[in-house]
Amino acid sequence: MTLRIDLAYDGTDFRGWARQPDQRTVQGTLEEALTRLVGPVETVVAGRTDAGVHARHQVVSFRADAEPGALEASLRRMLPPAVAVHRVIDEADGFSARFDAETRAYRYHLDTRPAADPFRARFAWHVTRPLDVDAMNRAAADLVGEQDFASFCRRAEGRTSVRRVVSAAWTEADGGLVFDVVGSAFCHQQVRSFVAYLVEVGRGRLPADGTPEVLAARDRVAARGAAPAHGLTLWLVAYPVGFAEPPDLP
Amino acid sequence: MTLRIDLAYDGTDFRGWARQPDQRTVQGTLEEALTRLVGPVETVVAGRTDAGVHARHQVVSFRADAEPGALEASLRRMLPPAVAVHRVIDEADGFSARFDAETRAYRYHLDTRPAADPFRARFAWHVTRPLDVDAMNRAAADLVGEQDFASFCRRAEGRTSVRRVVSAAWTEADGGLVFDVVGSAFCHQQVRSFVAYLVEVGRGRLPADGTPEVLAARDRVAARGAAPAHGLTLWLVAYPVGFAEPPDLP
Numbered sequence: 001m002t003l004r005i006d007l008a009y010d011g012t013d014f015r016g017w018a019r020q021p022d023q024r025t026v027q028g029t030l031e032e033a034l035t036r037l038v039g040p041v042e043t044v045v046a047g048r049t050d051a052g053v054h055a056r057h058q059v060v061s062f063r064a065d066a067e068p069g070a071l072e073a074s075l076r077r078m079l080p081p082a083v084a085v086h087r088v089i090d091e092a093d094g095f096s097a098r099f100d101a102e103t104r105a106y107r108y109h110l111d112t113r114p115a116a117d118p119f120r121a122r123f124a125w126h127v128t129r130p131l132d133v134d135a136m137n138r139a140a141a142d143l144v145g146e147q148d149f150a151s152f153c154r155r156a157e158g159r160t161s162v163r164r165v166v167s168a169a170w171t172e173a174d175g176g177l178v179f180d181v182v183g184s185a186f187c188h189q190q191v192r193s194f195v196a197y198l199v200e201v202g203r204g205r206l207p208a209d210g211t212p213e214v215l216a217a218r219d220r221v222a223a224r225g226a227a228p229a230h231g232l233t234l235w236l237v238a239y240p241v242g243f244a245e246p247p248d249l250p
Numbered sequence: 251m252t253l254r255i256d257l258a259y260d261g262t263d264f265r266g267w268a269r270q271p272d273q274r275t276v277q278g279t280l281e282e283a284l285t286r287l288v289g290p291v292e293t294v295v296a297g298r299t300d301a302g303v304h305a306r307h308q309v310v311s312f313r314a315d316a317e318p319g320a321l322e323a324s325l326r327r328m329l330p331p332a333v334a335v336h337r338v339i340d341e342a343d344g345f346s347a348r349f350d351a352e353t354r355a356y357r358y359h360l361d362t363r364p365a366a367d368p369f370r371a372r373f374a375w376h377v378t379r380p381l382d383v384d385a386m387n388r389a390a391a392d393l394v395g396e397q398d399f400a401s402f403c404r405r406a407e408g409r410t411s412v413r414r415v416v417s418a419a420w421t422e423a424d425g426g427l428v429f430d431v432v433g434s435a436f437c438h439q440q441v442r443s444f445v446a447y448l449v450e451v452g453r454g455r456l457p458a459d460g461t462p463e464v465l466a467a468r469d470r471v472a473a474r475g476a477a478p479a480h481g482l483t484l485w486l487v488a489y490p491v492g493f494a495e496p497p498d499l500p
Contacts, residue, residue: 008365008367008368009368010368010371054368081368081376082368082371084363084365084366084368085365113500114326115326115334116334117334118258118331118332118334119258119260119373121260121331121332174500250424250425
């Protein structure tokens, strides 16, 4: 059977998704519970998140023989409060959470109140105004399309940095700003690099029409490093028709 | 000058409001910063919160000579992210955050999703359905009025447990239930005892019309202990006309 778990986590106290020896990671925590329930499994994940990055909707697939409902209930009992299992289902045969994903949506939260909201401190980067949101959106619009994002990616030798960004926009929400970006896939630190760059544009330190030039440079120095991990959340993973719709999400 | 601070905090990592030797408390953290800025001060607080209880709106008063705007900016720089200073003002002479408070509103969050939302885990008690919300509201309505709440108070020798509750009601919100209660003042653990009692009513383990009997017993055993601290937030402190309105709050 190909099982699929849709889950969420507060990434604050994890060293990211990927299992690492002697580190508390989300994959390590999940696989430890699964191993006790169904025997050794290797999970495949839709989006490998870095240390401190959260997920509202993450998807995992693996092969095992188990009753999904019972597994769901057991996982909910065993996993720590920082990890929530939305749903466990028997997915279409051969389903891969990673390779079948059509788009990944990320959301980045900026808290722009003068005094940071302590209830959002774990999930939002505190940045004070003024920020020129129109300029940020103009610069963001030029990130859309199939392009080489080397200027926004941590270098990975021998791997392409061409990706397809479907949409990228800022909206006012929750006493701050929210950046929603959807793409086929993202390279390492791409979304956090977008945010760092766009905040510099919002501050007026970089021009709103400079995105094509930054992309053409294919050099990380042209962008502005990466925004803090804790503001970033993997928001939604979408699969083509034929696979299950996402569950009801908070 | 009588200075007033309106503030908020995530109480998770504090041993409550009140200063205690060798403990990290909100009052201790705030007074340490104030002492460095304006010299030794003794603060008076609107609502002393227990370990793990949060405040969206808390009010503090003290006497000192300082420019409120500069003090506000300095405190924001010095305090940890778990504490937010909404505002510092020069309040009416002789103002007491405690004795001038007219009402205190508390909010208690229940997360009733099958899988607890990890982004609310610090601020909501996870309780699964079914819960009979109508029954909970009928039982809550009988808590309103000036009554002896000894059944819902931790015993304090020689002190009255008579309080005035202005309103008490549950509403569906945020994938769960929210309990809003407003009163002149509350005795120790009163709101958390209300919640534990009302959840038992929601479960059908206590009758919806039993509140008068529980109150008459004047015995904590008649209620049902206290709900966890982390679901509780001091929501709003109100003062009579003549004192400043609350600031813009998240």
